[in-house]
Amino acid sequence: xxxxxxxxxxxxxxxxxxxxxxxxxxxxxxxxxxxxxxxxxxxxxxxxxxxxxxxxxxxxxxxxxxxxxxxxxxxxxxxxxxxxxxxxxxxxxxxxxxxxxxxxxxxxxxxxxxxxxxxxxxxxxxxxxxxxxxxxxxxxxxxxxxxxxxxxxxxxxxxxxxxxxxxxxxxxxxxxxxxxxxxxxxxxxxxxxxxxxxxxxxxxxxxxxxxxxxxxxxxxxxxxxxxxxxxxxxxxxxxxxxxxxxxxxxxxxxxxxxxxxxxxxxx
Numbered sequence: 541x542x543x544x545x546x547x548x549x550x551x552x553x554x555x556x557x558x559x560x561x562x563x564x565x566x567x568x569x570x571x572x573x574x575x576x577x578x579x580x581x582x583x584x585x586x587x588x589x590x591x592x593x594x595x596x597x598x599x600x601x602x603x604x605x606x607x608x609x610x611x612x613x614x615x616x617x618x619x620x621x622x623x624x625x626x627x628x629x630x631x632x633x634x635x636x637x638x639x640x641x642x643x644x645x646x647x648x649x650x651x652x653x654x655x656x657x658x659x660x661x662x663x664x665x666x667x668x669x670x671x672x673x674x675x676x677x678x679x680x681x682x683x684x685x686x687x688x689x690x691x692x693x694x695x696x697x698x699x700x701x702x703x704x705x706x707x708x709x710x711x712x713x714x715x716x717x718x719x720x721x722x723x724x725x726x727x728x729x730x731x732x733x734x735x736x737x738x739x740x741x742x743x744x745x746x747x748x749x750x751x752x753x754x755x756x757x758x759x760x761x762x763x764x765x766x767x768x769x770x771x772x773x774x775x776x777x778x779x780x781x782x783x784x785x786x787x788x789x790x791x792x793x794x795x796x797x798x799x800x801x802x803x804x805x806x807x
Contacts, residue, residue: 542567546787547761549768556775558768560785561630562759568790571629572622572798579625580799582612582642614650617799619792623678623754624658630786631750637663637672640729641719657702657712662732663748665780669735673702673712674750680792684760689753689767696767699751703771703781706744713740745778752784759787 543563550557578584589610590603597603631637639661647654659674675698679686689695701708716733723730739746753763764783775781790798 542570546759547785549765551772551775553775553777555777555779556768556771556781558761558764558783558785560759560761560764560787562787563789565789568788568798572626572795573801575629576622576625577799577801579628579642580614580617580621580644582644585642585645586610586612612644612650616651617796619680619795620676620678622795622799623752624676626788627674627676627752627754627784627786628659628661630784631659631661631672631674631752635663637661638728638732640732641716656715657698659750660712660716662736665748668739668746669732670739670746670748670780671709671713671716671736672748672750673709674752675699675702676752676754678754678792680756682757684757684762685766686753686755686757686763689763695751695753696770699749699767699771699781699783702747702749703775703779709740709744709747713737743778745776748780748782750782750784752786754786754788756788756790756792759785 543561546560546562548557548559586607590607593606593610594603597606628639632639639659641660643654643660644650657673658676659672661672661674663670663672675695677686677688677695679688681687687694691697717737720727720730720733725731725734751764751767755763763785767783771781788795794802796802
């Protein structure tokens with residue numbers, strides 16, 4: 541597995557928790573140039589576009605031009621974007637959260653930043669499918685908690701907003717709805733959306749929220765403990781709130797090189 545659970549706590553209702561995971565270097569070397577890079581360049585999206593429009597090509601040269609046209613090639617991959625992609629991958633692999641749509645497709649310029657909630661997906665809890673909304677903060681700040689937790693765009697305020705502001709959640713659901721409008725009802729994305737929407741209509745608190753902190757510093761449960769304490773007794777019974785710390789043993793300055801196949805973390 542190449543990572544370990546190093547701290548964890550859950551409330552009595554089992555709908556609010558925090559946990560920290562410490563990764564080994566081998567895990568980063570294996571996944572950064574593969575699964576993480578594929579997310580950052582929307583590898584699957586490019587394949588889908590080429591397949592959808594390959595009727596306009598007549599030669600191998602034409603096909604290569606088509607692939608070049610649809611490829612996503614940012615000039616630079618920012619550390620926060622790597623943190624988001626890694627968080628998404630970790631949730632997929634270990635919490636069975638499904639992300640059907642790469643939000644990089646909404647950017648007209650791949651080098652720009654996108655507004656709004658970082659992660660949107662779906663998860664099965666008991667017999668229900670829930671909307672998943674997540675915020676990710678990536679930091680090399682040595683303080684615990686780091687500064688990215690605080691302020692107008694900090695993790696603290698963002699998760700509180702998702703917990704209490706129904707309009708914010710409605711806007712996110714509307715965003716997803718436009719992605720599934722033209723899909724067949726048997727498409728997995730469409731099926732997840734319809735099930736999650738039905739659950740939300742029954743209770744507008746039936747959602748799954750996750751705040752992730754990605755760090756290249758030593759592990760410290762204080763990074764998220766206060767966030768957990770704030771929500772431990774206030775989380776609505778229908779809602780699930782998780783705070784997750786991901787501790788990477790590789791300095792942030794080397795992440796982009798590893799993603800691009802630049803060798804071992806400690807080279």
